[in-house]
Amino acid sequence: MxxxxxxxxxLPRRFDLDRAAIEGRYLELSRELHPDRFIxxxxxxxxxxxxxxxxxxxxxxxxxxPIRRAEHLCKLGGIDLDSDARSGGAPTPSQAFLVxxxxxxxxxxxxxxxxxxxxxxxxxxxxxxxxxAAAAAALEGGMIRDAxxxxxxxxxxxxxxxxxxxxxx
Amino acid sequence: MAYSDKVIQHYEQPRNVGSLDKNDESVGTGIVGAPACGxxxxxxxxxxDGVITDAKFKTYGCGSAIASSSLVTEWxxxxxxxxxxxxxxxxxxxxxxxxxxxxxxxxxAEDAIKxxxxxxxxxxxxxxxxxxx
Numbered sequence: 001m002x003x004x005x006x007x008x009x010x011l012p013r014r015f016d017l018d019r020a021a022i023e024g025r026y027l028e029l030s031r032e033l034h035p036d037r038f039i040x041x042x043x044x045x046x047x048x049x050x051x052x053x054x055x056x057x058x059x060x061x062x063x064x065x066p067i068r069r070a071e072h073l074c075k076l077g078g079i080d081l082d083s084d085a086r087s088g089g090a091p092t093p094s095q096a097f098l099v100x101x102x103x104x105x106x107x108x109x110x111x112x113x114x115x116x117x118x119x120x121x122x123x124x125x126x127x128x129x130x131x132x133a134a135a136a137a138a139l140e141g142g143m144i145r146d147a148x149x150x151x152x153x154x155x156x157x158x159x160x161x162x163x164x165x166x167x168x169x
Numbered sequence: 170m171a172y173s174d175k176v177i178q179h180y181e182q183p184r185n186v187g188s189l190d191k192n193d194e195s196v197g198t199g200i201v202g203a204p205a206c207g208x209x210x211x212x213x214x215x216x217x218d219g220v221i222t223d224a225k226f227k228t229y230g231c232g233s234a235i236a237s238s239s240l241v242t243e244w245x246x247x248x249x250x251x252x253x254x255x256x257x258x259x260x261x262x263x264x265x266x267x268x269x270x271x272x273x274x275x276x277x278a279e280d281a282i283k284x285x286x287x288x289x290x291x292x293x294x295x296x297x298x299x300x301x302x
Contacts, residue, residue: 082205084273090204098200101209105229152204159207163229 005059005072015070015139017063026060070135070151077144081151091149093156101156108164121164128157172232173266179236184243187225189213197289199281203273208234212281214245214253216289221245221253226281233271237261237278245282254286 006013009025033053038046063069071081083089104124111117131154138147172180188211189196195215202209208230215223224242228235240261245253261267261275 084203084205084276092204093202095200098202098209101202101229102200102211102227105209105227155204156202156207156209160229 003055003059004076005062006076008055008059009063011063013073013076015066015073015136017069019064022060022064026056026064029056066136067132067151067154070132070139070147073139074144074148074151077147079144079148081148081155090152090155091145093149093152097153097156101160104160105163117164121161124157124161124164128154128161131157172236175240175265176232176236176267179239179265180232183226183235183239185225185239186227188227189215189223189225194292195289197285197287197292199284199286199288201277201280201284203230203234203277205273206230208274208277210234210238210277210281212238212241212278212285214282214285214289216250219249221248221250230277231271231274233265233267233274234277236265237267237274238281240264241278241282250286250289253282256282 004013009022009029011017011022011025030053033049033056035046035049038049041049061068062072074081078088079091080088081090104120107120108117111120131150135147135150135154138144138150189198191198191213193215195217197214197216199212200209208228210226210228210230212226213224214221224245226238226242228238241256244256256279258272258275258279261278262272265275267275
């Protein structure tokens with residue numbers, strides 16, 4: 001059973017949420033659950049508030065970042081991107097894309113100047129942004145599978161961006 | 170998480186890193202990815218008279234993924250294609266003492282060697298087809 005971060009925060013289950021609205025809701029609920037308000041309560045009440053508060057913190061972390069929000073929507077829709085399971089796990093990208101990812105690494109290894117690395121970085125970053133936008137559009141249209149496919153590509157691209165940044169140091 | 174000594178050995182001194190000519194008729198190439206973490210692995214074999222005479226890999230991923238592919242390239246050299254096809258991820262995981270959270274790395278290496286063999290067999294079956302992707 002997946003915890004529903006949207007239900008936890010009383011927010012509509014959708015990708016297109018305003019960051020300020022998420023934050024506002026978090027602060028509001030945090031105040032309601034503040035331990036000071038339960039000083040006179042029973043130990044069961046105090047414990048329940050603490051548990052609610054910890055669930056709220058987790059939900060907030062999961063929703064404020066657009067990437068995690070999108071991945072959470074996929075999980076609620078039945079596709080868990082953290083799983084390699086053939087059914088219900090992260091979809092496998094095309095062979096052509098994997099070949100591209102290997103070739104991009106070879107380009108990075110051959111890049112000798114910071115300018116070449118930067119050009120490659122910008123290209124990959126643009127591709128990643130484009131995939132996230134595609135995932136957002138798919139989620140707004142209720143197409144979980146399409147969103148998950150775009151988000152998997154996004155993960156590969158992000159991993160590669162981390163490598164480029166590592167190589168620059 | 171602590172890596173086993175064997176993983177560290179393969180990670181620090183990986184065997185057989187590199188590429189073979191993917192257009193060569195005697196070379197099979199397998200490229201696989203782990204969608205959940207973004208790892209990619211390329212494993213290539215050269216086959217002469219049904220025996221794997223060379224193997225190379227390039228893996229972009231964690232230490233366990235690199236070690237798994239490095240180990241497989243070591244193992245398959247000198248094996249027949251049929252023997253290599255029988256390599257199981259459990260053997261890789263056991264040899265490297267991979268913890269449960271890293272088992273998927275050994276699965277990736279098994280998938281990669283199988284994909285490379287399949288690619289080689291397809292080339293042999295249809296020699297007229299070019300290696301267009």
